[in-house]
Amino acid sequence: MSLDNKKVKEIAHLARLNIEDSDIEQATAELNNILSLMDKLGEIDTGDAEPMAHPLKMSQRLREDKVLEDDLSEEFQAIAPKTGKGHFLVPTVIE
Amino acid sequence: MTWETVIGLEIHSQLRTKSKIFSGASTAFGSKANTQACAVDLGFPGVLPVLNEEVVKMALRFGLSVDAAINKHSIFARKNYFYPDLPKGYQISQFEIPIVGQGSIEITLESGDNKTVGITRAHLEEDAGKSIHDLYDDYTAIDLNRAGTPLLEIVSEPDMSSAKEAVAYAKKIHALVQYIEICDGNMQEGSFRCDANVSVRKQGEELGTRSELKNINSFKFLEKAINIEVERQIDILEEGGSVVQETRLYDSIKNETRSMRSKEEANDYRYFPDPDLLPVVISDELLEEIKKELPELPTEKKIRFIDSLGLSSYDAEVLTSQKEMADYFENIIKQGADAKLSANWVMGDLSAALNKSQLEIVDSPISSGELFLLISRITDNTISGKIAKDVFKLMWDGKGTADEIIEKQGLKQMTDSSAIESIIDDVIENNPGQVQQFKDGNSKLLGFFIGQVMKASKGKANPKQVNEILNEKLS
Structure with missing residues (x-):
């Protein structure tokens, strides 16, 4: 598997990474290097192996349905770039 | 050549837990903005999600109610996208292995016939916060109280072929989630939200390109939105154009659907298993325990109303469409009233009066016991059915019990x-x-x-x- 410049640009956009046009060539080459290492893994026969979702052989612990959190909104708002009347404010989102 | 409509629904139902799916913050509706958003909900660095046990149980209740395959081993995944009301930059959802697999539910069509609608899956996920666009000119205001509220997303097969069928299915799921007490069903508050995937095709041909309709907050709008979208797609195709796969918002004031954003650009959510959450394992014991706790389901109740009370399929369907209505009706029957007569009163005069006053049956000014008394005065020949209607109106207006009104107004039937x-x-x-x-x-x-x-x-x-x-x- 390998990527072209266009695909790398798309992925950068999805991840909100700002890659200059002059750097795309290098980014694509580096990513393709990593992908070729992944291809090595593909050579292993995994027909009998069960898919793994997590490296730990444990299952999810569950929490009792109880309200435990206090209202810390003032502390959280104090470190936000902009707030108003209890809301976090962000640049206008146009739909 | 006639066009055929194909509809599938995605229903997000908020699970009625006390705390959020991955944090101990409260889920209560209507609190002051951001007072119920804790560090986990805000996506602070270093926090870890811990799964709410009640959420898992509720999903299983639903799965068992629709005869679904339960995945005893399910996985949470990250769905990556950027939006201000999603602080982490990803939504924790389930992708490859949802907790509830393939199931089905039976709906009753207008003709009285039954139809089975397939349920593809139901998965657990967290809700996002709320963006408020009309509060400021230069900013969007964000309230993250809703962020992390547990949702069960119920995905149907594209089995519905008209807006009416889609509404019948949505209503059935709506009733079910309330019967099994996993969702309050409040559509105004957004606890039960429907998105419709709509496409058209010529009969016998392959599925057409679909659009996804959002922003539908009532059954009436669901029907209207689908109908108007079907018209739009047919117009495009008949003029030789092609339908674009996209998300469209329904505008109930203009009765039209509008393109929201093209899915082609950002349809890559780059799902991957969330490393912060281990696989969810369901034991046979838990499943057995939940099976035992399940109440009588609407379909079972309907069959019982038909078989043991002798009601028609239509009456039984209407009465069981809402748990509260079924309970009210059963309270009357338990006291010994005639089933058919009671059904007529609950579905007729009582429902009409409730509708007119925009009241829910639980808020009815006439209790089931009071209505039982009125009905028994008809069956014991004290008053006629016609006079009973007048007595009912007076009871509704708080003029007393049936007996008091009959006595005071001298309405006793003449049998001499x-x-x-x-x-x-x-x-x-x-x-x-x-x-x-x-x-x-x-x-x-x-x-x-x-x-x-x-x-x-x-x-x-x-x-x-x-x-x-x-x-x-x-x-």
Whole structure:
């Protein structure tokens, strides 16, 4: 598997990474290097192996349905770039 | 060539837990903005999600109610996208292995026929916060109280072929989630939200390109939105164009759908298993325990109403469409009232009065016990069904119990044969022309005589006796 410049640009956009046009060539080459290492893994026969979702052989612990959190909104708002009347404010989102 | 509509629904139902799916913050609706958003909900660095056990149980209740395959081993995944009301930059959802697999549910169509709708899957996920666009000119305001509220997303197969069928399915799921007490079903508050995937095709052809309709917050709008979207797609195709796969918002004021954003650009959510969450494992014991706790489901209740109470399929469907209505009806029956008569009262006068006052049945000013009393006064011949309607109106207006009103207004039915007979004699004497016509074979006039007698008795004569005596006297 390998990527072209266009695909790398798309992925950068999805991840909100700002890659200059002059750097795309290098980014694509580096990513393709990593992908070729992944291809090595593909050579292993995994027909009998069960898919793994997590490296730990444990299952999810569950929490009792109880309200435990206090209202810390003032502390959280104090470190936000902009707030108003209890809301976090962000640049206008146009739909 | 006729067009065929294909509809699948994605229903997000908020699970009615006390705390959020991955944090101990409260899920109560209507609190001051951001006072219920804790560090986990805000996506602070270093926090870890811990799964709420009640959420898992609720998903299993749903799965068992729709005969679904339960995945005893399910995985949470990250769905990556950027939006201000999603602080982490990803939504924790389930992708490859949802907790509830393939199931199905039966819906009743307008024709009275049943249809089975497939349920593809139901998965657990967290809700996002709320963006408020109209509070400021230069900013969007964000309230993250809703962020992290547990959702069960129920995905149907594209099995519905009209807006009406889609509504019937949505209503069925709506009733079910309330029966099994996993969701309050409040559509105004957004606890139950429907997105519709709509496409059209010529009969027998492959599936057409679909659009996804969002922003639908009532069953009425669901029907309207689908119908208007189907029209739009057919117009495009008949003019030789092609439908674009996209998300469209329904505008209920203009009754139109509008393109929201093209899915082609950002449809890559780059799902991957969330490393912060281990696989969820469901034990046989837990599953067994939940199976035992399940209440009687709407379909089971409907069958019981038909089989043991002798109700029609239609009546049973209406009465079981809402748990509260079924409970109200059953309270009347338990006290010994006639099932069919009680069904008529609950679905007729009571439902009409509730609708008119925009009340839910739990807020009815007439309790099931009070309505039982009224119904039993009809069956014991104290009053006629017609007078009962007037008594009902007075009861609704808080003028007293059925017995009090009957007593106070002197509405007791006249069952004294000689008194009825004398009224009938008067009517016959005063209408010689009609009597002659009746005797000449115009049997339709019997209704006229009954009407006159009822009028003269102010509606209090027992209709059955009137009928008998009249027939006797006129023959």
